[in-house]
Amino acid sequence: MxxxxxxxxxxxxxxxxxxxxxxxxxxxxxxxxxxxxxxxxxxxxxxxxxxxxxxxxxADTPDLIVQRLTAGRQDLVPIRYVESIARIRGVQAVEPRLWGYYFDSLSGATYTLMVSAALADHPGAILIGGGVSRRSEPGRPARPLGKGDVLPFKDADGGVLPLRVQGVFPAASELVTADLVLVSATDFRRLFAFPDGQATDLVVRVRNARERATVAAKISRLHPDSRPVLRDDILRTYExxxxxxxxxxxxxxxxxxxxxxxxxxxxxxxxxxxxxxxxxxxxxxxxxxxxxxxxxxxxxxxxxxxxxxxxxxxxxxxxxxxxxxxxxxxxxxxxxxxxxxxxxxxxxxxxxxxxxxxxxxxxxxxxxxxxxxxxxxxxxxxxxx
Known part of the structure; x- marks a missing residue:
């Protein structure tokens, strides 16, 4: 050796x-x-x-997201679908969501606007992500937006809707909140002239994780114009x-x-x-x-x-x-x-x-x-x- x-x-x-x-x-x-x-x-x-x-x-996304398709493209979902979907066995809760995209011509950025229940009693107030806070405008020195600052939006009628910043999301959440702006339902509907009785999509919670596919199939049969999207499908898409x-x-x-x-x-x-x-x-x-x-x-x-x-x-x-x-x-x-x-x-x-x-x-x-x-x-x- x-x-x-x-x-x-x-x-x-x-x-x-x-x-x-x-x-x-x-x-x-x-x-x-x-x-x-x-x-x-x-x-x-x-x-x-x-x-x-x-x-x-x-990991914290909904079990199911129900969208509605018209001519092969995503369309608004009638809120009346909530009652029929909630009666499906295995469904724990169904909630309508209001969200959309807004292009800011001043900064050249696109924001993701979403209605938050926390701002239901605070019309005119918004919560913004770190990316929105760092937005810059041509000819102006870059200054982060903070609590109390006003961020102007142009509504569907061409008028200006000033919204005051109530808070900025922490940096740890910036992966999902960089371009996010949370608003109240009143401001959202005014900004986009969003029709009553309609939602962007529906969020479905299922009691048993093994029954998600079964619930999705039942929703498709109940509403043929709908497209249920499973959480696992979203994860596979990202991967x-x-x-x-x-x-x-x-x-x-x-x-x-x-x-x-x-x-x-x-x-x-x-x-x-x-x-x-x-x-x-x-x-x-x-x-x-x-x-x-x-x-x-x-x-x-x-x-x-x-x-x-x-x-x-x-x-x-x-x-x-x-x-x-x-x-x-x-x-x-x-x-x-x-x-x-x-x-x-x-x-x-x-x-x-x-x-x-x-x-x-x-x-x-x-x-x-x-x-x-x-x-x-x-x-x-x-x-x-």
Missing amino acids: RRALERQRHILDFTLSSLARRRGRNLALLIVYTLVVFLLASVLFLAAALKREAALVL AVFDWRGGVIVLVLAGALLAFVILAWDKATGLSAEERREIGILKAIGWETSDVLLMKFWEGAAVSLCAFFLGVFLAYLHVFFTSSLLFEPFLKGWSVLYPRFRLTPQVQLGQLAVLFVLTVVPYTVATIVPSWRSATIDPDTVMRR
């Missing part, structure tokens, strides 16, 4: 000295290798973290969107990946004259073929593992401490009112395993194949070449 360890130590010493002799080439290889791992790991970490944040946000965007980024990075593949292929197809001569000398002084292969294995493993761990570490810092400056606008989405939030650091072992197999294993194997070819040739022939 001790003799085997000594053998390994001597081979490692020679491997490190061999890498040091070609430090310029190996350093360039390490930089390119680390960059590839960094880009791939950043995409994986960011997509997984965003899907986790979406799952946490959607598909983040997976799709992550895949698009990987395609954009295809040039860097192709360069790495070419580099690994060049490594696999042959050694330099200096490396072949070195192998011939080692064979001539008594090294066995297994010793040469072990040396080349440690050489490839040293470069690939250093690049892997360094790339993963830089990707971790990039995603969770700099908010992923390179890929954030694409994966999170683009908006004038951009949400500011810090992702929760989380790394899954499955992601690291996939990344390890895709980057470390191919390169390490690629360093052994040409070495085996040179090591099996007669030393005198190798040195003569």
Whole structure:
């Protein structure tokens, strides 16, 4: 056992000295290798973290959202649907929701307006998100809106509806409240000339989570013009969107990946004259073929593992401490009112395993194949070449 360890130590010493002799080439290889791992790991970490944040946000969403379709497009839902849906067995509660989008021509931003029961007795008051608070107007210095400030809206008749800010949502909720404005039902109906007896959609609470699909089917039969949307469907949609965007980024990075593949292929197809001569000398002084292969294995493993761990570490810092400056606008989405939030650091072992197999294993194997070819040739022939 001790003799085997000594053998390994001597081979490692020679491997490190061999890498040091070609430090310029190996350093360039390490930089390119680390960059590839960094880009791939950043995409994986960011997509997984965003899907986790979406799952946490959607955990409090309604069990069912009932929409109404007219000519294949979403339309207003009659509030009278509430009574018939509430009589379905398994339904715990049904509530109409009033919400919509408002384009602010001054700031060029689109707000999400939603009626809140907390403001029912406070017409003229609003609660705003952090993105709305940071809105800026051309020609005016940027100043965050705070409690007591007035935010003007243009109603459906062309008049101005001034609404006073009663509060700003905390920064921790900005992922879902960045562009949100909560208003009273009176102000909402006046702003959009919203008809009485109508709602944007209906929120349905189901007692048993396993009965959501059954309740949705009953609602579809009861109201053929309706479209029930399950919470699980919304979550799957978000996951598909983040997976799709992550895949698009990987395609954009295809040039860097192709360069790495070419580099690994060049490594696999042959050694330099200096490396072949070195192998011939080692064979001539008594090294066995297994010793040469072990040396080349440690050489490839040293470069690939250093690049892997360094790339993963830089990707971790990039995603969770700099908010992923390179890929954030694409994966999170683009908006004038951009949400500011810090992702929760989380790394899954499955992601690291996939990344390890895709980057470390191919390169390490690629360093052994040409070495085996040179090591099996007669030393005198190798040195003569």
